[in-house]
Amino acid sequence: MQNQLISNKKSPFPLGAWQLFTFYLHFSLLAQEAIKQAAVTSEGNHTLVVTDTSGNEITVKFTIDKTSTVVTGVSNNGLYKKDVIITFNEGTATLDGDDSTSGKTVTSEGSHTLVVTDAAGNATTVNFTIDKTAPNAPTVDTVTSKTTEVTGTAEANSTIVVKEGKDTIGIGKTDQDGKFTISIEKQKKGTNLYVTAKDIAGNVSAATKVTVSK
Structure with a gap:
């Protein structure tokens, strides 16, 4: 004898539609139970086939994607x-x-x-x-022929470079208040020094020219 759905209540659906609704509800519950019992963790496309004791089956296709966009x-x-x-x-x-x-x-x-x-x-x-904006040119204190430290102010946390011509003779950083102290060797009177500031983004300021005094 074929399985039949029996109800003593009046259905709001025609018999065929009510049976179809119950069929899908039944397999939906089966599919949910199968998923609960077999956790699927691998990424990719998957196909789940659920078969009841009468041989009826339903197929569910789904995809797992846990990979973020590049x-x-x-x-x-x-x-x-x-x-x-x-x-x-x-x-x-x-x-x-x-x-x-x-x-x-x-x-x-x-x-x-x-x-x-x-x-x-x-x-x-x-x-x-x-950040495409270069820092302001550094403010540099007087440098004499006896000076061994170049001091001044520039943008906070910037890198200060002191050059004599094309040669770098000192390098250092400003503190959080923008102050810097750069060690150099004594320079001759009349020597031109050029001091620049580079911010953390890599923008470089115009150079401040300082002529060594006596």
Whole structure:
């Protein structure tokens, strides 16, 4: 005898539709139970076939994607002294909260946040900064023929380079207040020294010329 659905309640559906609904509900519960009992962790396309005791079966196809989108052109916490071109291999993106596309050129200075989300919901967030502005030229104190340290002020946390002609004779960094002290060998009176500041993004200031006095 074939299996039959028996109910003593009036169905709101015609018999065939009610049986079809119950059939899919039955297999849906079977599929859910099968997934609970067999965790699938590997990425890729999968096919699940569930068969009940009567030989009826249902097939479920699904995909697991745990891999985040690959972003190129910028890196997280990156600092750039020029325009950047951002590309990504899949998904949709927002840049600073606005919709964005792969291949977009970012020109505005300041801090930016890129969020790329693929079809599976994996999100990649990249925070980066563009700084194309060179520091002001350093302010340099008087240098005499007896001076062994060049002092002055420039942009905080910048790198200070002291040159005599093309030769670097001293290098150091400013502190958080912008002050610097650079050790050099004594220079002859009349020697021209050139002092520059380079910020953490790599922008270099104009040189400040200092002539060694007596």
